[in-house]
Amino acid sequence: MATKILVAVKQVIALDEDFEIRADGKDVDADFFLRDLNEWDDFSLEEAVKIKEAGGEVEVVVVTVGPEEADESLRKCLAKGADRAVRIWDESMEGSDSQAIARVLAAAIKHEKPDLVFAGVQSSDHSFASTGIAVAGLLGWPHAAVVNQFDFSLGATQATIRRELEGGVLQMMNIDLPAVLSIQLGINTPRYASLRTIKQAAAKPIETLGLGDLSLNAAEVGEVGSASRVRRMYIPEKGRAQMIEGSLAEQAAKLAAIIKEFKGATV
Amino acid sequence: MARDPKHDILFEPIKIGPKTLRNRFYQVPHCIGAGSDRPGFQAAHRSVKAEGGWAGINTEYCSIHPESDDTHRLSARLWDDGDVHNLRAMCDEVHRHGALAGVELWYGGAHSPNMESRATPRGPSQYASEFETMTYCKEMDLNDIKQVQGYYVEAALRARDAGFDIVYVYGAHSYLPLQFLSPFYNKRTDQYGGSLENRARFWLETLDQVRRAVGKDCAIATRFAVDSLYGTSGIEAEVDGVQFAKLADPLVDVWDIDVGDIAEWGEDAGPSRFYLQGHQVPWTKFIKQVVKKPVLGVGRFTDPEKMVEIVTKGYADIIGAARPSIADPFLPKKIEEGRYDDIRVCIGCNVCISRWEIGGPPMICTQNATAGEEFRRGWHPEKFKKKGSQDSVLVIGAGPSGGECSRVLMERGYTVHLYDTAAKIGGHINQLAMLPGLGEWGYHRDYRETQITKLAKKNKECQVALGQKPMTAADALAYGADRIVIATGSSWNTDGTNCLSHDPIPGADASRDDQLTPEQVILGKKKIGKRVVIVNADTYFMAPSIAEKLAAAGHEVTLVTGVHLANYMHFTLEYPNMMRRLHELHVNVLEHEFCSKIEPGRMQAYNIWGDGSKRTYRGPGKPPRDENQSHHWIEFDSLILVTGRHSHDSLHRELHAKSGEWEKNGVKAVYLIGDAEAPRLIADATFSGHRLAREIEEANPQLPLPYKREVAKWGVAHVAGTSAAIEYKV
Ligand SMILES: Cc1cc2nc3c(=O)[nH]c(=O)nc-3n(C[C@H](O)[C@H](O)[C@H](O)COP(=O)(O)O)c2cc1C
Ligand code: SF4
Numbered sequence: 002m003a004t005k006i007l008v009a010v011k012q013v014i015a016l017d018e019d020f021e022i023r024a025d026g027k028d029v030d031a032d033f034f035l036r037d038l039n040e041w042d043d044f045s046l047e048e049a050v051k052i053k054e055a056g057g058e059v060e061v062v063v064v065t066v067g068p069e070e071a072d073e074s075l076r077k078c079l080a081k082g083a084d085r086a087v088r089i090w091d092e093s094m095e096g097s098d099s100q101a102i103a104r105v106l107a108a109a110i111k112h113e114k115p116d117l118v119f120a121g122v123q124s125s126d127h128s129f130a131s132t133g134i135a136v137a138g139l140l141g142w143p144h145a146a147v148v149n150q151f152d153f154s155l156g157a158t159q160a161t162i163r164r165e166l167e168g169g170v171l172q173m174m175n176i177d178l179p180a181v182l183s184i185q186l187g188i189n190t191p192r193y194a195s196l197r198t199i200k201q202a203a204a205k206p207i208e209t210l211g212l213g214d215l216s217l218n219a220a221e222v223g224e225v226g227s228a229s230r231v232r233r234m235y236i237p238e239k240g241r242a243q244m245i246e247g248s249l250a251e252q253a254a255k256l257a258a259i260i261k262e263f264k265g266a267t268v
Numbered sequence: 269m270a271r272d273p274k275h276d277i278l279f280e281p282i283k284i285g286p287k288t289l290r291n292r293f294y295q296v297p298h299c300i301g302a303g304s305d306r307p308g309f310q311a312a313h314r315s316v317k318a319e320g321g322w323a324g325i326n327t328e329y330c331s332i333h334p335e336s337d338d339t340h341r342l343s344a345r346l347w348d349d350g351d352v353h354n355l356r357a358m359c360d361e362v363h364r365h366g367a368l369a370g371v372e373l374w375y376g377g378a379h380s381p382n383m384e385s386r387a388t389p390r391g392p393s394q395y396a397s398e399f400e401t402m403t404y405c406k407e408m409d410l411n412d413i414k415q416v417q418g419y420y421v422e423a424a425l426r427a428r429d430a431g432f433d434i435v436y437v438y439g440a441h442s443y444l445p446l447q448f449l450s451p452f453y454n455k456r457t458d459q460y461g462g463s464l465e466n467r468a469r470f471w472l473e474t475l476d477q478v479r480r481a482v483g484k485d486c487a488i489a490t491r492f493a494v495d496s497l498y499g500t501s502g503i504e505a506e507v508d509g510v511q512f513a514k515l516a517d518p519l520v521d522v523w524d525i526d527v528g529d530i531a532e533w534g535e536d537a538g539p540s541r542f543y544l545q546g547h548q549v550p551w552t553k554f555i556k557q558v559v560k561k562p563v564l565g566v567g568r569f570t571d572p573e574k575m576v577e578i579v580t581k582g583y584a585d586i587i588g589a590a591r592p593s594i595a596d597p598f599l600p601k602k603i604e605e606g607r608y609d610d611i612r613v614c615i616g617c618n619v620c621i622s623r624w625e626i627g628g629p630p631m632i633c634t635q636n637a638t639a640g641e642e643f644r645r646g647w648h649p650e651k652f653k654k655k656g657s658q659d660s661v662l663v664i665g666a667g668p669s670g671g672e673c674s675r676v677l678m679e680r681g682y683t684v685h686l687y688d689t690a691a692k693i694g695g696h697i698n699q700l701a702m703l704p705g706l707g708e709w710g711y712h713r714d715y716r717e718t719q720i721t722k723l724a725k726k727n728k729e730c731q732v733a734l735g736q737k738p739m740t741a742a743d744a745l746a747y748g749a750d751r752i753v754i755a756t757g758s759s760w761n762t763d764g765t766n767c768l769s770h771d772p773i774p775g776a777d778a779s780r781d782d783q784l785t786p787e788q789v790i791l792g793k794k795k796i797g798k799r800v801v802i803v804n805a806d807t808y809f810m811a812p813s814i815a816e817k818l819a820a821a822g823h824e825v826t827l828v829t830g831v832h833l834a835n836y837m838h839f840t841l842e843y844p845n846m847m848r849r850l851h852e853l854h855v856n857v858l859e860h861e862f863c864s865k866i867e868p869g870r871m872q873a874y875n876i877w878g879d880g881s882k883r884t885y886r887g888p889g890k891p892p893r894d895e896n897q898s899h900h901w902i903e904f905d906s907l908i909l910v911t912g913r914h915s916h917d918s919l920h921r922e923l924h925a926k927s928g929e930w931e932k933n934g935v936k937a938v939y940l941i942g943d944a945e946a947p948r949l950i951a952d953a954t955f956s957g958h959r960l961a962r963e964i965e966e967a968n969p970q971l972p973l974p975y976k977r978e979v980a981k982w983g984v985a986h987v988a989g990t991s992a993a994i995e996y997k998v
Pocket of ligand 2: 590591592594595613614615616617618619620621632633634635636
């Protein structure tokens, strides 16, 4: 039986220098949206495609939650070597936070039954860095975040991974499969699509799934199914910045003085 | 995007005599190779700048009479009604876009060799031109002075009739009015020589006469080099410079000031190798302090911040520009619209100037491939024809030609995949920009990098793949592109192959530790020893640049050159300071010497003229000259081979060998551009990529379309009403 790797991807919003906030103050005005595949997803897709290219029977399925515009990003994944693309959407999913998206993805994973799930560490627009791990939580699967090396042989029940921890510390560990891994930038060198694979991808179908296909109901997704709400989105006022120089001790002393001054204390 | 309010001051109109400049951007006089003989070229090149927002636009220097004939170099002329007719086209086109047209009335004295007219130039005193060296002028008597001033007046009237708004009396670059003013030329003892008042007399009288003739209709400008940069032998800014400005101020409507002379006019048109933006200010700033009329100054101004500083600090009222307007005719528009990162910044290479110096060919520009091509090829610098097909294009190589080709194809709406092994767009510019003084050449890369990145964001089907493995012919065929452009560049020969022998030099081998190509020197991976010998057969900048770099780093450098070292740098005006640099770094230059063979640690040099001046027929197999016996050995620790370049064309040849497989792979055509076709100037590589992108739908885009030629037509007289027939006066 083929090993199936599911890669959860997201079409993110990139912004140019000039943009405006929507009238309701809760998001950027959609007129300024530039859409693209999340940068991290290039790496998780590449990791999956590398496993496929190493030989053996492997199927790479990319899955996204999003409206029709997201097809463009899925086609990019198909052009770079994914075998199938699945887009899940229902109007009721509008306004989902990472928890609600994770719920949808977990349902899709139950539907697809992959042997391995890759997600990006975070998305470049919202940067919550929580979707992948929330999926694992909902599934009750083993998981590891911020993976920057992955060793695995087809059919094995365990994989060896290396994770990035705080402060430049690395952790090597074995993980039982199936598992959910969030993949870090730099784990590989993502490939570019050729014009030929782009043309081929344009002819491939994109499978679409809705609430019913995944046995979800509208109350589990969208704003109502979310654990968080956006109250206000705004451009922070520019603060003062200052480069603190000197030895570590000098830097610490200066920093302490600044904090004290900020709190209104006298030094 | 709107412009930054900080820059508003640059958009304030300013009155000059009877005319008003709509803003502070002003194209000072500069040659393009059009003159009065290529009126379409002249009109199109100048009016594209009017469209791009410049407020005042000038001709190049414009001769007032056949006595001032610069042939072989190409000036404009206002000698007769034929010239009036031709230059009127420029005025009309410039006016159509709301700008003022100016003309720089020029009399050269001994600096004009009069090779076409064969007339005798006149000057304040008799001297041999330090620029032309073989041309002497006749010393003017009082009658001559009246006559020549009359030439100015007649030319000014013709200028007004042609439609010019601004009429110059040109006294920069050591031309006639300055020859009277400067004691370097003027040795007279009458009322036109001696004291400053006397030396200024010719210029002041001429201004007065021109003003009386056309001053009601036209603004009167004068171009004045306020410091000859010779110390007390010439004009000094704070001495005669300000004094003359005070005297002449009532007679001019606008001052156009700069520095230097003609023999070393690279001190005015300063190359970026030696001079930064605004380099003339320490000399020119004094003028504004003593005059009431608006002042404009030059100094390769490309940065709006710097321009604002010039105006607000009171150095000048108007930003004069030659090269910045060539590299980006739309510079003012882009500043006005806040499109700062769309500005195509002049790199200061002076290749534009090289063509004038060579004497005649149309101007080219390294940054702007459309410069000089406006009329004859119909290329607009900012507007492009929409794509003519749905074909996708794979461009292999992101250097000057591949980058430019991709940019223009993307502007036209084509789906382009740009592919390179290097991690950065720019090809060999990335290396050149690391040579001493050439940092600003990196703007060539930066412009393309910025534009391509923007365009690829707009058209998601475009892709820029950098840091890739080298593409094979099989990869390229399988890539899925309809058309493939090979722009794989060139590199320096590793075996010493050169333009003198057309063969390798025995023993030359840059794979050895002690021999290097220029690229290897720049990359810095090979250790370079104390004693360096550079073997040179290239006439542009590479050998002197490498010599400068290594000598500055403490190596003992000997430069063995079989060709005129840095000859092309005469044309780019970099030569004088390059030579000063080599001199101060104690580089030992062996001229007329080349290399016959190389052994470990030593190279054999010979004098290229060492084979005897007598030519004798001695039968087959025997050379007609004597055996060269000038050979001698020079020891080195490291040897640098600056002998010649070769194209990286193997991918192209392999693809052509597989032409039978094109159709089944959907490949319609494969093209070769830039250095990969033949090594050349960056300007020409850029041009070749640009041209292919403009003409890619043509029947055979590999070869250029014919362009519109402007040539005299047999049977049609230049001056209406005169005869064009062959007529002997017998
Ligand atoms: C191609 C070229 C041709 C020039 N020809 C003339 C000319 O005919 N008359 C003149 O007064 N200056 C001429 N110049 C000098 C410029 O007017 C200007 O003084 C000089 O280039 C410095 O300005 P920039 O730094 O803006 O280029 C020429 C400059 C260039 C680049
Ligand atoms: S040729 Fe070079 S110096 Fe001249 S305008 Fe173009 S970029 Fe500037």
